[in-house]
Amino acid sequence: MTALLQVEDLRVAYGKIEAVKGISFSVEAGQVVTLIGTNGAGKTTTLRTLSGLLKPVGGQILFDGKPLTGVPAHKIVALGLAHSPEGRHIFPRLSIAENLQLGAFLRKDKEGIEQDIQRAYDLFPILGERRKQAAGTLSGGEQQMLAMGRALMSRPKLLMLDEPSMGLSPIMMQKIMATIAELKSQGTTILLVEQNAQAALSLADQGHVMEVGSIVLSGSGQELLHDESVRKAYLGED
Amino acid sequence: MNTLPQQLANGLFLGSMYGLIAIGYTMVYGIVQLINFAHGEIFMTGGFGALTVYLALPDGISMWIALPAMLVGGALVAVLIAVGAERFAYRPLRGAPRLAPLITAIGLSLALQQLVFNLYPNAKTSRVFPQLPFGPYHLGSITVQSGDVFLIIAAPLCMAVLAFFVRLSRTGRAMQATAQDPDTARLMGIDTNRIIVIAFAIGGLFAAVAGTAYGFKYGNVEYTMGFLAGLKAFTAAVLGGIGNIYGAMLGGLVLGLAEAMATAYIADIPGMQQLGGQGWAPVWAFVLLILVLLIRPQGLLGERVADRA
Ligand SMILES: Nc1ncnc2c1ncn2[C@@H]1O[C@H](COP(=O)(O)OP(=O)(O)OP(=O)(O)O)[C@@H](O)[C@H]1O
Numbered sequence: 001m002t003a004l005l006q007v008e009d010l011r012v013a014y015g016k017i018e019a020v021k022g023i024s025f026s027v028e029a030g031q032v033v034t035l036i037g038t039n040g041a042g043k044t045t046t047l048r049t050l051s052g053l054l055k056p057v058g059g060q061i062l063f064d065g066k067p068l069t070g071v072p073a074h075k076i077v078a079l080g081l082a083h084s085p086e087g088r089h090i091f092p093r094l095s096i097a098e099n100l101q102l103g104a105f106l107r108k109d110k111e112g113i114e115q116d117i118q119r120a121y122d123l124f125p126i127l128g129e130r131r132k133q134a135a136g137t138l139s140g141g142e143q144q145m146l147a148m149g150r151a152l153m154s155r156p157k158l159l160m161l162d163e164p165s166m167g168l169s170p171i172m173m174q175k176i177m178a179t180i181a182e183l184k185s186q187g188t189t190i191l192l193v194e195q196n197a198q199a200a201l202s203l204a205d206q207g208h209v210m211e212v213g214s215i216v217l218s219g220s221g222q223e224l225l226h227d228e229s230v231r232k233a234y235l236g237e238d
Numbered sequence: 239m240n241t242l243p244q245q246l247a248n249g250l251f252l253g254s255m256y257g258l259i260a261i262g263y264t265m266v267y268g269i270v271q272l273i274n275f276a277h278g279e280i281f282m283t284g285g286f287g288a289l290t291v292y293l294a295l296p297d298g299i300s301m302w303i304a305l306p307a308m309l310v311g312g313a314l315v316a317v318l319i320a321v322g323a324e325r326f327a328y329r330p331l332r333g334a335p336r337l338a339p340l341i342t343a344i345g346l347s348l349a350l351q352q353l354v355f356n357l358y359p360n361a362k363t364s365r366v367f368p369q370l371p372f373g374p375y376h377l378g379s380i381t382v383q384s385g386d387v388f389l390i391i392a393a394p395l396c397m398a399v400l401a402f403f404v405r406l407s408r409t410g411r412a413m414q415a416t417a418q419d420p421d422t423a424r425l426m427g428i429d430t431n432r433i434i435v436i437a438f439a440i441g442g443l444f445a446a447v448a449g450t451a452y453g454f455k456y457g458n459v460e461y462t463m464g465f466l467a468g469l470k471a472f473t474a475a476v477l478g479g480i481g482n483i484y485g486a487m488l489g490g491l492v493l494g495l496a497e498a499m500a501t502a503y504i505a506d507i508p509g510m511q512q513l514g515g516q517g518w519a520p521v522w523a524f525v526l527l528i529l530v531l532l533i534r535p536q537g538l539l540g541e542r543v544a545d546r547a
């Protein structure tokens with residue numbers, strides 16, 4: 001079976017500086033795949049390239065059998081790739097409900113959109129309670145829920161989450177991770193970028209460790225969780 | 239004759255015109271953080287576009303038929319120039335240092351002036367503009383000219399339509415999203431290039447209404463009319479809080495009122511006899527701008543920059 005997402009020798013540069021230096025990996029439908037790695041490893045750059053915000057200088061991206069390179073960002077979400085960006089990036093002066101509606105910007109099925117908004121409220125009840133409130137007034141964790149809910153509103157085939165636990169309290173982080181696990185159990189395919197390697201690897205079917213623009217180690221979530229070098233570098237053990 | 243109510247009314251009429259032009263500055267700035275200094279000239283070409291349509295119509299035609307045609311013609315010209323400027327002058331410079339589009343805007347502004355000066359028949363000084371066939375009206379001590387009637391109907395109408403469009407339409411929602419976070423807007427499937435074009439087009443449309451109003455109000459149009467009017471409308475946009483459409487209209491009205499008051503009454507203040515009159519109007523406009531920026535840098539309705547991130 002061919003993978004939902006197939007990345008081949010992807011290279012991305014900012015000016016002359018290459019931030020992603022030829023990485024290859026794939027995501028099968030139904031899987032959770034995680035990219036972990038230190039600051040500046042190129043994880044965000046990779047996701048931003050997949051969703052079309054950055055242009056690669058080389059390599060291939062196949063999504064659902066179609067090449068993504070050269071497709072403008074606003075057309076990629078229509079193909080089924082949703083991206084919840086690092087730092088959440090909710091629209092601060094729009095309400096929660098309006099943010100969710102924007103996640104479904106390209107959909108025409110009004111009833112389906114309403115149902116999915118309700119589903120987002122079921123997933124994150126606090127969003128439902130505050131639906132009229134400006135999104136910029138939410139706490140960091142609530143904004144993260146909104147960003148995830150908004151990304152789900154396009155009914156993506158692949159959901160990309162960039163550091164959903166960043167800057168959250170331990171309780172909030174647990175809640176977000178539990179939500180990702182729930183999405184996984186519902187069959188959502190997820191590409192998860194995380195600094196919290198322990199949580200990410202526990203959830204993931206596949207994991208890849210990035211260092212300065214390259215994938216240095218790949219394996220199943222469990223393999224990486226028990227890999228000595230990973231434990232030393234990312235799980236704070238010595 | 240020039241009673242206080244009359245001065246206030248004059249300020250409102252003038253301010254409505256500034257507000258209509260200011261919308262163009264504020265929409266474009268809100269979406270692409272660009273000051274389109276050629277916008278004053280887009281206002282000017284809107285006026286000339288309306289005049290051209292009038293001249294092309296048969297002699298003696300009713301102004302009630304001519305007016306809509308003039309508005310459409312003016313809008314067509316102004317929107318085409320605004321959208322063309324975006325496409326061919328500003329878009330290639332996106333991502334370039336801020337100074338580059340700014341200088342381009344000034345160049346474009348001069349080029350448009352010179353084009354009209356050289357190519358429009360008999361435009362070396364000013365061209366007589368047709369008048370609306372009604373008024374003046376007398377309301378108590380206030381006299382309202384036909385051009386002012388046009389302004390006080392057109393400005394609120396345009397503003398209301400714009401407010402509904404931005405708030406309630408799908409494209410309006412996409413504009414808000416693009417203004418707040420352009421990259422994330424693209425992730426939602428919004429074609430931000432299209433949104434930028436629409437912002438320029440709306441600016442052009444409003445400028446054309448204002449340019450036509452200018453012709454009705456002053457009885458003629460000149461190739462230089464965009465310079466001061468544009469600068470004052472820009473002032474109005476900053477005054478109201480650039481990026482905010484309600485701020486642009488409010489800023490226009492405040493500026494118009496301040497200008498009318500200052501030109502009428504400053505000379506009555508002992509020791510300031512030389513500072514009254516029309517020639518000083520721009521000075522008072524910019525004094526007001528500086529004062530507001532000192533007290534409230536984000537403008538009357540603007541959000542503090544920190545809130546925008
Ligand atoms: N806009 C930019 N211009 C220039 N260099 C950039 C830009 N964005 C990122 N970089 C550089 O590219 C490299 C990869 O950055 P990236 O944000 O992809 O890392 P990351 O793995 O997501 O890190 P983090 O875990 O801190 O989010 C870094 O060296 C970074 O400094």
Ligand SMILES: [Mg+2]
Binds near residue numbers: 043044045086162163
């Ligand atoms: Mg990152």
